[in-house]
Amino acid sequence: MTWPFPADDSEDAAIAREAQMWAPYTQAVRDLIDASVRTAVDEDEIRAATTQIEEIVARLRKEQLPDTLGMSNRPAGKRRPWGNPAIGVRNPMAPLLEVRADPSGRIESDFHCGAAYEGPPGLVHGGVVSLLLDQVLGHAVGAGGRPGMTGTLTIVYRQGTPLGDLRIEAWIDREEGVKTWAKGHVIGPNGVTAEAEGVFILPRWVRDKMAAAEPVPGLRIFE
Amino acid sequence: MTWPFPADDSEDAAIAREAQMWAPYTQAVRDLIDASVRTAVDEDEIRAATTQIEEIVARLRKEQLPDTLGMSNRPAGKRRPWGNPAIGVRNPMAPLLEVRADPSGRIESDFHCGAAYEGPPGLVHGGVVSLLLDQVLGHAVGAGGRPGMTGTLTIVYRQGTPLGDLRIEAWIDREEGVKTWAKGHVIGPNGVTAEAEGVFILPRWVRDKMAAAEPVPGLRIFE
Incomplete structure (x- = not known):
């Protein structure tokens, strides 16, 4: 697998490809946030969803960046504000x-x-x-x-x-x-x-x- | 299942119980947002997580409130700002x-x-x-x-x-x-x-x- 790229030798095409990979993931979590405040399914479904989401979190946490995304990307000549809560391509709140x-x-x-x-x-x-x-x-x-x-x-x-x-x-x-x-x-x-x-x-x-x-x-x- | 309660005859104990049910679900999604900006797992894992999250969204969307949470709760004497993006017990961004x-x-x-x-x-x-x-x-x-x-x-x-x-x-x-x-x-x-x-x-x-x-x-x- 080719990412996360070291911040210092990222190239535009590689960055664009990485962003493209993140977009559908982030949209799925954004949809989940929306569904969280709009769902009317029953309590058993909510509990089942909770368990599944906790499992996904555990898998994502198996390997984590040593620091926040902003700190990790800091050395780069070209900033990638992907964790930004208003515009970040990796931030589902944005x-x-x-x-x-x-x-x-x-x-x-x-x-x-x-x-x-x-x-x-x-x-x-x-x-x-x-x-x-x-x-x-x-x-x-x-x-x-x-x-x-x-x-x-x-x-x-x-x-x-x-x-x-x-x-x-x-x-x-x-x-x-x-x-x-x-x-x-x-x-x-x-x-x-x-x-x-x-x-x-x-x-x-x-x-x-x-x-x-x-x-x-x-x-x-x-x- | 006993919720969503009709907004007009909600009682304090029932509201408290409903909030208690939501808290672990919302925390799981909040953890997922955090993991989204911090994970370093590989691309295959991200794609697998995307598919699973999309499936959870589809199940949550099977039954949806007829309106936003704020509009749905409006008739209640006691407001429940559960969808609020700063403090809502049902809003993982809060x-x-x-x-x-x-x-x-x-x-x-x-x-x-x-x-x-x-x-x-x-x-x-x-x-x-x-x-x-x-x-x-x-x-x-x-x-x-x-x-x-x-x-x-x-x-x-x-x-x-x-x-x-x-x-x-x-x-x-x-x-x-x-x-x-x-x-x-x-x-x-x-x-x-x-x-x-x-x-x-x-x-x-x-x-x-x-x-x-x-x-x-x-x-x-x-x-």
Whole structure:
């Protein structure tokens, strides 16, 4: 078997193939999460499913990465944020499967939030809205060559965000020194449901490399 | 089999028993999510697990609730937010298993964020931090008799939040008309990692009942 690949000599084609292998697995677990909050089968079925899932977990745990996925992938020139709970191809919690930059540099993502993301009845949990906005604002600053950790995040909720098909758009608003301001919003069938502004701080290692006019590996960290 | 119980005549003991039945199932799926981002077994094992998980999903889907869990439970006097992605006993994504009010009216929750909640290497995803703070601030206003939908949420990130054992504390800061301001923070091994302020808006149905001096069912919605 050819994976996990050592982080330092991964090639694009091999990474793409590995992602392709994970996608159906992750979708199966994502479907299981959805089924968990929607099933009405009887108690015996739930107990039987519990036993089977515990068996699968035991088999998956027979060989484990020595560290978290983020720590394991860190040495790589090209980051693979596969464990990310908003976008990771190996994280079944992630509802955002694709995030793209349009030609003008804006970021957008179309996605689906099903029953497992419900807060108030019929609506996406406000905290899930903030999770996804934080992620996509992070893409905006990364795509703009100003990656960073979130310093401050403000969400204004305009109306409830209905479960179902949604879109997030984000863009860089302005920058000053080590700070970059990004804005974005969630759009549902009835228009904008929530607006976000985030202040992102350039990490020291990026500042150091910029000061030394060195290339910054993984600058466009969310490709 | 005795569940799902009709929402309107559920009794406390029956609800507690139902929750008890769900807990081990949900933990198994939560373990599966964790194993998904940490396993290093080979590709054949992943494919075999995929097939088995798809079979479990198919069995769980044989009988499904007619609507989401939140919509299904809505008529109940006592809300059961079991599908909630931050605290739901039926939602495997939820890391907050217990939220309690201390005698002074403050809210606190001790919880664990494992590898599946990772954003930057070794750290909790900033959006997950905001999700959990939104939830616990919501408990604070609910426990104070001023439940509401989040109007504005501001998170200030002071330092990275390390994966592992964490605590969130929250309290009501002030109230004015239909608005209630709640504050809170996440505490890690090195102190406060993120601070939150939220403005929560009393929903119309609560205002109407308060105006009519009627009891508000589910006012303490997060018990």
